[in-house]
Amino acid sequence: MDRRDVTVALVSGTVLSILSSGLVYYLLSTKQHTPEEEPAYVHRGQLIVEGVDGLIGNTPLMKIRSLSEATGCTILGKAEFLNPGGSAKDRVALNMIRSAEAKGILQPHMGSTIFEGTVGSTGISIATIARARGYEAWIVMPDDQAKEKYQLLEKLGAHVEKVRPVSIIDKNQFVNLANRRAHEFNTGDKVGYFADQFENEANFEAHYTTTGPEIYQQTQGHIDALVLGAGTGGTLSGLTRYLKPRIAQLKIFLADPLGSGLYNKVKYNTMYSPTEKEGTRKRHQVDTVVEGIGINRLTRNFDFGRDLVDDAYRVTDDEAVRMSRFLVREDGLFLGSSSAVNCVAAVRVARQLGPGHVIVTLLNDSGQRHLTKFWSDDYLETHGIRHDLGPEESLNDIVQ
Numbered sequence: 001m002d003r004r005d006v007t008v009a010l011v012s013g014t015v016l017s018i019l020s021s022g023l024v025y026y027l028l029s030t031k032q033h034t035p036e037e038e039p040a041y042v043h044r045g046q047l048i049v050e051g052v053d054g055l056i057g058n059t060p061l062m063k064i065r066s067l068s069e070a071t072g073c074t075i076l077g078k079a080e081f082l083n084p085g086g087s088a089k090d091r092v093a094l095n096m097i098r099s100a101e102a103k104g105i106l107q108p109h110m111g112s113t114i115f116e117g118t119v120g121s122t123g124i125s126i127a128t129i130a131r132a133r134g135y136e137a138w139i140v141m142p143d144d145q146a147k148e149k150y151q152l153l154e155k156l157g158a159h160v161e162k163v164r165p166v167s168i169i170d171k172n173q174f175v176n177l178a179n180r181r182a183h184e185f186n187t188g189d190k191v192g193y194f195a196d197q198f199e200n201e202a203n204f205e206a207h208y209t210t211t212g213p214e215i216y217q218q219t220q221g222h223i224d225a226l227v228l229g230a231g232t233g234g235t236l237s238g239l240t241r242y243l244k245p246r247i248a249q250l251k252i253f254l255a256d257p258l259g260s261g262l263y264n265k266v267k268y269n270t271m272y273s274p275t276e277k278e279g280t281r282k283r284h285q286v287d288t289v290v291e292g293i294g295i296n297r298l299t300r301n302f303d304f305g306r307d308l309v310d311d312a313y314r315v316t317d318d319e320a321v322r323m324s325r326f327l328v329r330e331d332g333l334f335l336g337s338s339s340a341v342n343c344v345a346a347v348r349v350a351r352q353l354g355p356g357h358v359i360v361t362l363l364n365d366s367g368q369r370h371l372t373k374f375w376s377d378d379y380l381e382t383h384g385i386r387h388d389l390g391p392e393e394s395l396n397d398i399v400q
């Protein structure tokens, strides 16, 4: 370590400890919140970081005032939408690329390309970090996602391939096609690397080594419940495996949109009825406006943490949409669909546990990435999903 490294380490350590002790003070304080009593806030912008990768992680835990006041619990959202690529997937993309570099599979600036099948967020993170580290990105996506995600990917210089949403047993399903494209690309010096977020252990590891320790440090282990949805399951498993052995009272709750099989897997250890299995049912996609969470197959990353999940809640599209409108009305918090699902489930958990508990959930991405679907009144009306929220309607009207 040179002197500059030591200074950066000292400054980071001090900032982290001030942040965490400030938050613990805040959590443990039973007084009513007033502006004069705000704890000292140290902005994470005071740190000097290197490059875009340096902006990833160390996101704040935000107290969601409206939900906390209405339930009597402290409901905290990990503000993952503050990552440079706009979601928690930045952590995953960075770790998958680093792990491929460590294994000698990828070498920067050799014309290699990273291939991934994704509903968008992971693609955007891969495209961002690929640029920062000297690779190209080739992203295969189902063609029914919010169109701003394709536009963003193109602006980031990724090659975008859209395919019809079909089941995992189809060879042209977006994940299968990304895998095949990587193999086809693999000729000579240029490597085609299939990132494979659903099965790649580096996904789970990203949360086990960063998001989990951050939450532990920020709360000093004062958490009663962790509530979140699962797509690949990397976040859920990484956090669960890190936090549960360290926090005796911690309960883990899955938040699942309708049409996903994970709720049944957690509650009854059966993913689906034989007619619903992915590949056998007529409707291939999870039937929801929510993007990023909910799935009808068991992935390796979900499996890592599955046995530690205590219970599950189902969330309807109407509930998620109206929750997102409520959070803007009350808190000025503009969230994407999976975060809204998490918040609905967090309220259910708060009611189940009763006042005085600390509940942590994930705010995965912002509403800006969902303007043309989840945040489009026209789209929702066409699909029969409620989006109205009267000025007098309370949380009890939204979450039954």
Ligand SMILES: Cc1ncc(COP(=O)(O)O)c(C=O)c1O
Pocket: 087, 089, 119, 120, 121, 122, 229, 230, 231, 232, 233, 234, 235, 236, 291, 292, 293, 336, 338, 339, 364, 365
């Ligand atoms: C916006 C968003 N939220 C949540 C998730 C779920 O995270 P995980 O894949 O770790 O289960 C995803 C996954 O793609 C996502 O895109």
